[in-house]
Amino acid sequence: MKLIIAAIKPFKLEEVREALTAIGVRGMMVTEIKGFGSQSGHTEIYRGAEYAVNFVPKVKLEIVVATSMAEQVVETIAATAKTDKIGDGKIFVLDVQSAVRVRTGEINDDAI
Amino acid sequence: MKLIIAAIKPFKLEEVREALTAIGVRGMMVTEIKGFGSQSGHTEIYRGAEYAVNFVPKVKLEIVVATSMAEQVVETIAATAKTDKIGDGKIFVLDVQSAVRVRTGEINDDAI
Amino acid sequence: MKLIIAAIKPFKLEEVREALTAIGVRGMMVTEIKGFGSQSGHTEIYRGAEYAVNFVPKVKLEIVVATSMAEQVVETIAATAKTDKIGDGKIFVLDVQSAVRVRTGEINDDAI
Amino acid sequence: MKLMKLLPLAAIIALPCAGFAQDTAVVAETAAAGVADDTPQMAEIGYIFTTFMFLITGFLVFWMAAGFTMLEAGLVRQKNTTMQLMKNVALFSFAALLYYALGYGLMYPGAPADGVYPDSWMIPGWLGAFSMASLEQVGGSPDTDLTYASVGSDFFFQLMFCATTASIVSGTLAERIKLWPFLVFIIILTGLIYPIQASWKWGGGYLNETLGFLDFAGSTVVHSVGGWAALAGALILGPRLGRYGRDGRVTPMPGANLPLATLGMFILWLGWFGFNGGSQLYMDTAGNVADISRIFANTNTAAAGGAIAALIMTQVMYGKPDLTMVLNGALAGLVSITAEPLTPSLGAATLIGAVGGVIVVFAVPFLDKLKIDDVVGAIPVHLFCGIWGTLAVVLTNGDATFMGQLISIAIVGAFVFVVSLVIWVILKAVMGIRVSEEDEMTGLDVAELGMEAYPEFSKG
Amino acid sequence: MKLMKLLPLAAIIALPCAGFAQDTAVVAETAAAGVADDTPQMAEIGYIFTTFMFLITGFLVFWMAAGFTMLEAGLVRQKNTTMQLMKNVALFSFAALLYYALGYGLMYPGAPADGVYPDSWMIPGWLGAFSMASLEQVGGSPDTDLTYASVGSDFFFQLMFCATTASIVSGTLAERIKLWPFLVFIIILTGLIYPIQASWKWGGGYLNETLGFLDFAGSTVVHSVGGWAALAGALILGPRLGRYGRDGRVTPMPGANLPLATLGMFILWLGWFGFNGGSQLYMDTAGNVADISRIFANTNTAAAGGAIAALIMTQVMYGKPDLTMVLNGALAGLVSITAEPLTPSLGAATLIGAVGGVIVVFAVPFLDKLKIDDVVGAIPVHLFCGIWGTLAVVLTNGDATFMGQLISIAIVGAFVFVVSLVIWVILKAVMGIRVSEEDEMTGLDVAELGMEAYPEFSKG
Amino acid sequence: MKLMKLLPLAAIIALPCAGFAQDTAVVAETAAAGVADDTPQMAEIGYIFTTFMFLITGFLVFWMAAGFTMLEAGLVRQKNTTMQLMKNVALFSFAALLYYALGYGLMYPGAPADGVYPDSWMIPGWLGAFSMASLEQVGGSPDTDLTYASVGSDFFFQLMFCATTASIVSGTLAERIKLWPFLVFIIILTGLIYPIQASWKWGGGYLNETLGFLDFAGSTVVHSVGGWAALAGALILGPRLGRYGRDGRVTPMPGANLPLATLGMFILWLGWFGFNGGSQLYMDTAGNVADISRIFANTNTAAAGGAIAALIMTQVMYGKPDLTMVLNGALAGLVSITAEPLTPSLGAATLIGAVGGVIVVFAVPFLDKLKIDDVVGAIPVHLFCGIWGTLAVVLTNGDATFMGQLISIAIVGAFVFVVSLVIWVILKAVMGIRVSEEDEMTGLDVAELGMEAYPEFSKG
Ligand SMILES: Nc1ncnc2c1ncn2[C@@H]1O[C@H](COP(=O)(O)OP(=O)(O)O)[C@@H](O)[C@H]1O
Ligand SMILES: Nc1ncnc2c1ncn2[C@@H]1O[C@H](COP(=O)(O)OP(=O)(O)O)[C@@H](O)[C@H]1O
Ligand SMILES: Nc1ncnc2c1ncn2[C@@H]1O[C@H](COP(=O)(O)OP(=O)(O)O)[C@@H](O)[C@H]1O
DSSP, X not given: OEEEXXXXXXXXXXXXXXXXXHTTOOOEEEEEEEEESTTOOEEEEETTEEEEEOOEEEEEEEEEEOHHHHHHXXXXXXXXXXXXXXXXXXXXXXXXXXXXXXXXXXXXXXXX | OEEEEEEEOGGGHHXXXXXXXXXXXXXXEEEEEEEESTTOOEEXXXXXXXXXXXXXXXXXXXXXXXXXXXXXXXXXHHHHHOOSSTTOEEEEEEEOOEEXXXXXXXXXXXXX | OEEXXXXXXXXXXXXXXHXXXXXXXXXXXXXXXXXXXXXXXXXXXXXXXXXXXXXXXEEEEEEEEOHHHHHHHHHHHHHHHOOSSTTOEEEEEEEOOEEEETTTOOBGGGGO | OOXXXXXXXXXXXXXXXXXXXXXXXXXXXXXXXXXXXXXXXXXXXXXXXXXXXXXXXXXXXXXXXXXXXXXXXXXXXXXXXXXXXXXXXXXXXXXHHHIIIIIHHHHOOOOOBTTBOOTTEEEXXXXXXXXXXXXXXXXXXXXXXXXXXXXXXXXXXXXXXXXXXXXXXXXXXXXXXXXXXXXXXXXXXXXXXXXHHHHHHTTSOHHHHTSOOOOSSOIIIIIIHHHHHHHHHHHHHOOOTTSBOTTSOBOOOOOSOHHHHHHHHHHHHHHHHHHHHGGGOOOSSHHHHHHHHHHHXXXXXXXXXXXXXXXXXXXXXXXXXXXXXXXXXXXXHXXXXXXXXXXXXXXXXXXXXXXXXXXXXXXXXXXXXXXOOOTTOHIIIIIIHHHHHHHHHHHHXXXXXXXXHHHHHHHHHHHHHHHHHHHHHHHHHHTOSBOOHHHHHHOHIIIIISOOSSTTBOBO | OOOOOHHHXXXXXXXXXXXXXXXXXXXXXXXXXXXXXTSOOHHHHHHHHXXXXXXXXXXXXXXXXXXXXXXXXXXXXXXXXXXXXXXXXXXXXXXHHHXXXXXXXXXXOOOOBTTBOXXXXXXXXXXXXXXXXXXXXXXXXXXXXXXXXXXXXXXXXXXXXXXXXXXXXXXXXXXXXXXXXXXXXXXXXXXXXXXXXXXXXXXXXXXXXXXXXXXXXXIIXXXXXXXXXXXXXXHHHOOOTTSBOTTXXXXXXXXXXXXXXXXXXXXXXXXXXXXXXXXGOOOSSHHHHHHHHHHHHHHHHHHHHHHHHHHHHHHHHHSXXXXXXXXXXXXXXXXXXXXXXXXXXXXXXXXXXXXXXXXXXXXXXXXXXXTOOOTTOHIIIIIIHHHHXXXXXXXXXTTOOHHHHHHHHHHHHHHHHHHHHHHXXXXXXXXXXBOOXXXXXXXXXXXXXXXXXXXXXXXX | OOOOOHHHHHHHHHOOOOGGGHHXXXXXXXXXXXXXXXXXXXXXXXXXXXXXXXXHHHHHHHHHHHHXXXXXXXXXXXXXXXHHHHHHHHHHHHHHHHXXXXXXXXXXXXXXXXXXXXXXXXXXXXXXXXXXXXXXXXXXXTTOOTTSOOHHHHHHHHHHHHHHHHHHHHHHTTTTBOHXXXXXXXXXXXXXXXXXXXXXXXXXXXXXXXXXXXXXXXXXXXXXXXXHHHHHHHHHHOXXXXXXXXXXXXXXXXXXXXXXXXXXXXXXXXXXXXXXXXXXXXXXXXXXXXXXXXHHHHHHHHHHHHHHHHHHHHHHHHSSOOHHHXXXXXXXXXXXXXXXXXXXXXXXXXXXHHHHHHHHHHHHHHHHHTTOOXXXXXXXXXXXXXXXXXXXXXXXXXXXXXXXXXXXXXXXXXXXXXXXXXXXXXXXXXXXXXOOHHHHHHOHIIXXXXXXXXXXXXXX
16 A cells, blocks of 8 residues: 655645545545645735745645556646646555554554 | 654544653654544535545644654554544654744754 | 754743754744643642642654754753743654655755 | 612503604693794703613614624534524524513613512512513603613613523533524523522622622622522533543634634623613712713723733643633623722722633633533632622622621522523433533534534535 | 714814914913913803713723724634734724715705705715815814814724724634735725715714604714625625535635634623714713713614524524634624614613514524625624614604604615625726635635744644 | 813822712712702703713723734744733723823823913923822812813723733734733833823823823823834843744734634724724814714825725735735724814825735735834834834824824833833843743743633634
């Protein structure tokens, strides 16, 4: 199995979720994060003092899928989250050794 | 070492933490997440408009433990987080290559 | 590539970010977490009732870097986040199999 | 409140609420007044002063409804906030309806004229007759008694006291009680329980006539009544899940939004000037307005005394001052001075309030010892300090007797507590008053209302 | 408001605002009054009562600006909160300036004396002359007419009504309109549209003189006017991105902070006592103060009726009560009683308010069907219930005619809606009224103002 | 405030606070009044009007305490919010006690009768005698002077001004000062510093008698005094950690809850009507109530002017309007008009307020240049605009002289700043006024109070 970690723009979340459901992804973990990257660094003024905004709000998806499915999931996210504007995000793939579904005790591919 | 990632029901957090402490887990990272899974998808009405609730609040645990301990930790979480109701959550295990304790510089098993 | 996960004290975030930028890290994901560890467990009183505070606020950094850079990043974080006080945090390193930059489709080292 | 009023009721009975009589009435009166129609008749001036005073102090007491709402919304956990808001808006609205439909009539059957109670009592001195409130006709009526105030202003003012009593209950029972059973209780409380017992004192009933009970603005008649009803509810309802460990360990469930709670406290403090000041009931002479001034000053200093006492107590006892206790302390000071805000000197008022603040600091953990789960501390503030304040009347008002106060407290307490207990038991049996364990864990907002109070804020 | 006033304007015209005339004036008057200078002359008493009443009811209406601000800040999404706060502070401030510079003069050209309009009208009965507001000289003027109230208090009170009208618009158009075009519209609304149409009724214009239109405190003149302007804006501006799916699916965008919204509702409820009560315009006799009391009591019960109606309706229709609808319901009750808060009995007032509550529950989804995106429900509350309330006058006030009410509603509505529509179209063409898609998705706070309302709270 | 008052003090001295004298008193008076006991004597009417006016404007000023609390709680960072709430509740409570114990007596030793100061001065014109405040007896006293108002109402009203001064300090020093040293300073400020300097003007002291200083409602006597004390504190306390980089870079520390800050601003705006209006001190004649009306209208328009000025300035200077500056701007307008809210025309008042708004926009970054860390902008608003407003009196009030104003500002400023500086230095030496670096980074809520303001909201 693979753990797919993706940082995307918040307003893309719903679209990505629908696309993933469409290809059969049955679960994920979503976290609000502060992203730092090339998009960062524009400046704002607060009460007359200028300052750099280094973090931009992003959404992190963590999805565990069967190895066979991983590529498709990555492509789907990449396709759906794309706006061609800087800050679209990143997708990372890691190896998962095992998985358990708490409710049933099913393991690995059956668990996800 | 192993990284154990678990998504559980929020109200189970305290119980799970106690159970893990009991078996000697000395640290973890806890994050509030929005979970998507089979539990998701009931509908609500807001100001007369019906809509589907796709995300349910979950808590994500991330725990790094010595390989020898991994299985026991997974079992403990699975046992404690269980309510037999849909949405109980998932547990994933990943490989960790190295660990460092910032304060002391200790590494790997000594760091956790 | 490596995924570096670090739990540090919140007020160290800016310092660490600057140090990492200095050594050429171009991106990261930052999450507010509740940390459990040896630092935890002091007690407070609320309306006359004593209770233990088991979680302390921490910041989690997730950074994917080229394998060649991983060690330096770990050292930089360790050096910058250090206060020699309990609760300084931990750094974990995991293997990353692949990476994609959504905007451009670049992969792996080019993506980060 | 100094004296109950025959006249409003007389007025009520006398006048059908002739809606469209407006213009005729106006014309009539205008004609009567003749040329100088815009200069009040001398006899009207006191009436205008007192009526206007009721409207102003009345809207201040109304504002307390917002105060309770913010206080409670700030002291419950995030997941039960929408429900707490809902309960507070709904309870005020139902109180308004019920006090109109039943309460006002029951509460003011009128004082006895040389020992003989008017027929407006069903059981003389104990139970008034049923009648819906109605106001003078538009334009006022020629035969209005000008020595008091307009029925409308009196009704408006008194209604707010009834609603206050109801607000007290919602805080104690928060985070676990179902909406509708709670509202059913509120309907009974505001339509029957409150007005009936209030008639004993302010309606010229037994406590007033026979026991010489003194309760200027309602430490007992309003606050302890709310407290008793809440206590009965808390006993039947039981504590929140996980609140009390077997080992007697108390798990704090910190309020989610302390700025809101603090705002609520300030709103209540402000409203209390109306609560106590308006209870002077007359502003038609220099003496009365000077008394109202005393009341404002005393009310303010009592609150300050309560807050400071709680601040110092928690600093000393726990090593760290506890804001929620300080907020309760200020309210405790206010409740404590409510039974007699007029006669104490500024110093005495400060001390009476300070004692209230001390009581709260001890009462809150004490209730936890008894495993009585009072989410916002309403019982310590309104019941305990209501009793203290009622007894403290004897310290500064020579007309009050310790026994007269004590017996009255007991009578009112017994009546309200027992009746409430019975109603809660019935409600529990009939419709169930508590949400399911799962719903309670999920939080009432999502489980019962499907609406989060802070949907976009992630929970830490 | 019962009658328009010649005198204030007379005063305005008569007196230059002689700032430093203070002391002389004071001296003069003091001298005049002689020894008993601190006892008001009999003739002054009614004047003092009414003036003071305006100041108090006026500050209550001012407080409504905070109510709208909190209501709207609570019902928009987190990312647009700072902008909503900004718009509300700014719109009140501009309303204050414009009503001073143009509005007050346009609104009160004065009623015709035996059929003949004073020259203070440019178009008799339809358009007043331009003049900036100015107050009596310091110390008051010897020749002040004592039968009404001071110009300052009247101006202060009336200004708040103008600002209220503006507040209504901001809620509907929230989360997508640019700051400056919005403020330009507000300037036109408060400087021209509102006062001109208000002069038709309260300035003694056509609707008042010829159609016998009755609108006590402004269900039409204030609330529906705000509603019409908002509706025109919503049509030109279009709904928020993603609000309405092609398949007719409506995507709810829940308010980010319901305690804030609830606080706003309570503030508005409180302010409404001033809004309706002060519209009695006189408190110089027992009859007038008794009427104001009726108004307070009726206003309160109508709000309660509206809240309960919405509570029950949503419980029955959706299975779960909807807090945001209950808040709208209370406001709906208030708007509904505003056209005639005096003549109804308490029972009638409750029903009139309750009908308002029902209207809102149906109107909100109805507007969504039409893809008209009203973020806070201002159109159902202020426009729909404003119309209902204006028609309901005939139920309790014999002087009102159904046709007179209906035609007046239509005239005011047509004028405000058409003029607003034109202005919105022009603004759209000239400066553009809507933020870019990207900015809207990012949220106006960061995109337009670079300032988050809750910077430290992570978004869930 | 127009003139200081001999009489209240006379009353104070004359009457012991005879708590239980109530009934006798009441009876007496009633008897005196005889049959028509509910119609005020003609001579009482002005007294009732003025007294009631003080109670109402007084509760409005009380409400400002909630305004400061919300404003500050909204502008500090999340981690210091509970502490800010605590400080505000505590400072008001201590102010209430100290003004009763010391302040009121010190502040009103009474004006000189033909040049001779009464013995109630320790140092004639400069330092009053010590005496605790006490009110007329219950029921009022037969020999009350009816030309002014009740002592109770005057005390209540004046107390709130003292508390306002204290509230100003807490905002500037937020996020780093320890609770108790702060409260010790507040005790000295409200018990000694404020009343002593206030007696120079309002107590009939030197500034009033000799310099002809005019400060109607306290731009200098209240606001700049708070500002000077805050400035002294900020200098001794130093800026927040990380606020100013070596390279002169300023790190913004954005307020955590802008809706709260906006609510606070609206509360202050509302309270200011009482602050300035009540300072007319009399409402017993048509002239006085007309003046109060002028004051209400001018106060409102000045706030609007300040807000709009700040809105436009920030738009022009930074390209984006800054809400926090707009909030400061409205308050700046209010402070600016406070020294003379009566004599300006509406236009002049708007401009005076607008200048205040401009001042704030420049003053806030200016203080940052000087590395003076004022968390909420209290120094620009209350000190800078307090000075501006005091000087601006000469523009519309012929009685004011530029030098008289300037010298008075200097005397008051020197006294308050120096004394405050000394006290801060002593406090720093004796108990330490600043929390540890670690505690400051952790946040005062957890470190000092062990209680988070928003425990369940995760920090973004
Ligand atoms: N090396 C990295 N490790 C972890 N997360 C990253 C990394 N680089 C970027 N990200 C995440 O991806 C987001 C978008 O990246 P950014 O460089 O801003 O734009 P782009 O993806 O267009 O290059 C960042 O906000 C951050 O959350
Ligand atoms: N494939 C997955 N990858 C990551 N997280 C998952 C995955 N499937 C489920 N989860 C997490 O587990 C939670 C519970 O899963 P769900 O399918 O709802 O119920 P159950 O665990 O009973 O099957 C989800 O809310 C989500 O947070
Ligand atoms: N085994 C672990 N797995 C994951 N995170 C951990 C682990 N141990 C500690 N942490 C994280 O590191 C933080 C600091 O660890 P702690 O034991 O409190 O202090 P120290 O790092 O000085 O030993 C914890 O709050 C937690 O977030």
